[in-house]
Amino acid sequence: MATPFDYADGQLGVDGVSLADLASEFGTPLYVYHRPTIHAQLAAVREAFDDYPTRVCYSVKANSNLRLIKWLNAREVGFDVVSAGELTRAVIAGVPAERVVFAGVGKTEAELRQAVASKLWMITLESVEEAEAVTRLAEAMGGSAVPVALRINPDVDALTHPHITTGRGMDKFGLIPAEFEAALSWVLERPEVELVGLHMHLGSQITDMRPYEEGLQEVVRCAKQAQEAGAPLKWINAGGGFGISYGGESVPAVADFAAAIVPQMRPTGVELVLELGRFLVGPAGCLLTTVLYNKPRPARQLAIVDGGMTTLLRPALYGAEHRVLPVEEHHGALEPTDVAGPICESTDYLARRHPLPRLESGATLAILDTGAYGMSMASHYNSHPGPAEVWITEDGLVEPIRRRETIEDLLTIDMEAFEA
Numbered sequence: 491m492a493t494p495f496d497y498a499d500g501q502l503g504v505d506g507v508s509l510a511d512l513a514s515e516f517g518t519p520l521y522v523y524h525r526p527t528i529h530a531q532l533a534a535v536r537e538a539f540d541d542y543p544t545r546v547c548y549s550v551k552a553n554s555n556l557r558l559i560k561w562l563n564a565r566e567v568g569f570d571v572v573s574a575g576e577l578t579r580a581v582i583a584g585v586p587a588e589r590v591v592f593a594g595v596g597k598t599e600a601e602l603r604q605a606v607a608s609k610l611w612m613i614t615l616e617s618v619e620e621a622e623a624v625t626r627l628a629e630a631m632g633g634s635a636v637p638v639a640l641r642i643n644p645d646v647d648a649l650t651h652p653h654i655t656t657g658r659g660m661d662k663f664g665l666i667p668a669e670f671e672a673a674l675s676w677v678l679e680r681p682e683v684e685l686v687g688l689h690m691h692l693g694s695q696i697t698d699m700r701p702y703e704e705g706l707q708e709v710v711r712c713a714k715q716a717q718e719a720g721a722p723l724k725w726i727n728a729g730g731g732f733g734i735s736y737g738g739e740s741v742p743a744v745a746d747f748a749a750a751i752v753p754q755m756r757p758t759g760v761e762l763v764l765e766l767g768r769f770l771v772g773p774a775g776c777l778l779t780t781v782l783y784n785k786p787r788p789a790r791q792l793a794i795v796d797g798g799m800t801t802l803l804r805p806a807l808y809g810a811e812h813r814v815l816p817v818e819e820h821h822g823a824l825e826p827t828d829v830a831g832p833i834c835e836s837t838d839y840l841a842r843r844h845p846l847p848r849l850e851s852g853a854t855l856a857i858l859d860t861g862a863y864g865m866s867m868a869s870h871y872n873s874h875p876g877p878a879e880v881w882i883t884e885d886g887l888v889e890p891i892r893r894r895e896t897i898e899d900l901l902t903i904d905m906e907a908f909e910a
């Protein structure tokens with residue numbers, strides 16, 4: 491889906507809500523999410539996969555807002571968590587344990603203990619050592635066998651940005667094909683765990699179907715081997731990764747992903763799990779930020795804004811490119827514009843040489859498609875408090891879903907030791 495944010499009567503907004511008004515009311519930097527877009531994205535996935543038994547999960551790392559998790563929980567999605575913190579968020583939001591998958595390449599013993607005690611849907615194991623740790627804990631804690639999945643690293647290039655590629659043999663994630671057999675035998679011999687799933691996650695922002703086809707071929711081969719060895723497999727988790735359009739370019743439709751994934755699943759007889767983050771929430775968000783200064787630079791204008799890499803890390807981290815629009819519509823000439831944040835790092839840019847009108851101090855810009863990996867990657871570097879988040883409901887209501895942080899919030903933990 492294209493961004494829902496568009497111009498009407500000279501103002502950028504959505505469903506009659508003006509982004510300039512939101513910036514005035516809530517201040518900037520401000521994340522704004524359009525809930526009907528999340529709903530539409532979820533419905534599109536469910537429809538595209540509706541002729542194969544499929545459970546759609548939400549990958550909490552994409553946007554961990556509690557209100558969002560609660561809202562998605564009411565739509566009966568499953569949840570992919572990768573830390574005790576994300577698991578705790580799901581629990582607080584009311585997600586039942588049997589709808590939570592716990593993945594993650596470096597779970598600590600304390601996290602595994604919490605996962606085992608919570609009786610989750612399944613824990614995804616990424617190494618034999620981790621399987622040993624879960625077995626030890628399960629033995630010590632008693633109770634029925636812990637449902638687990640094995641994460642396969644099928645050694646497939648996701649053909650996306652190298653920093654968000656996770657299924658090549660050299661990557662740290664999962665079991666490479668040479669490790670799988672030993673892990674399978676190990677797990678099948680232990681009564682404390684029950685192998686109910688296989689998992690792969692090849693990377694994020696994938697726009698080519700070949701990685702899914704090749705990766706699943708390997709996972710399906712492993713599934714056959716596991717079934718022949720007596721594993722009670724119920725699920726194959728094909729991960730997340732569906733790409734979205736960041737620059738207005740055309741990207742595959744969700745039906746294309748279904749066409750690549752479903753035919754491979756049919757011979758296995760097990761259900762499909764998807765754990766999507768970016769696709770569900772990315773297009774629904776925009777980040778509002780205010781121009782503080784406009785400095786001349788050779789062959790470009792340089793706008794210094796109040797939100798930077800601590801608010802939206804993706805451009806600094808991966809060179810990600812987002813569309814940037816002024817909230818007041820402009821019909822005049824555009825200039826190549828660097829949009830830089832206030833942080834003392836030379837990578838602190840939100841956009842480079844982006845076509846924008848001449849920007850005065852006080853102008854508000856909207857950085858589009860920032861619903862995923864925006865707020866959840868925000869940091870406090872340079873002691874900047876985190877931005878606020880609001881969403882727009884199906885009735886066009888604006889609801890704050892996280893207040894702006896204060897400097898007092900930032901200092902709370904430091905002060906404990908400082909005042910001791």
Ligand SMILES: Cc1ncc(COP(=O)(O)O)c(C=O)c1O
Pocket residue numbers: 549551552570593594691693694695729730731732765766767768769862
């Ligand atoms: C294991 C796992 N599953 C799902 C996802 C979600 O990916 P995406 O947001 O691209 O759908 C990620 C993201 O990195 C992940 O690591």
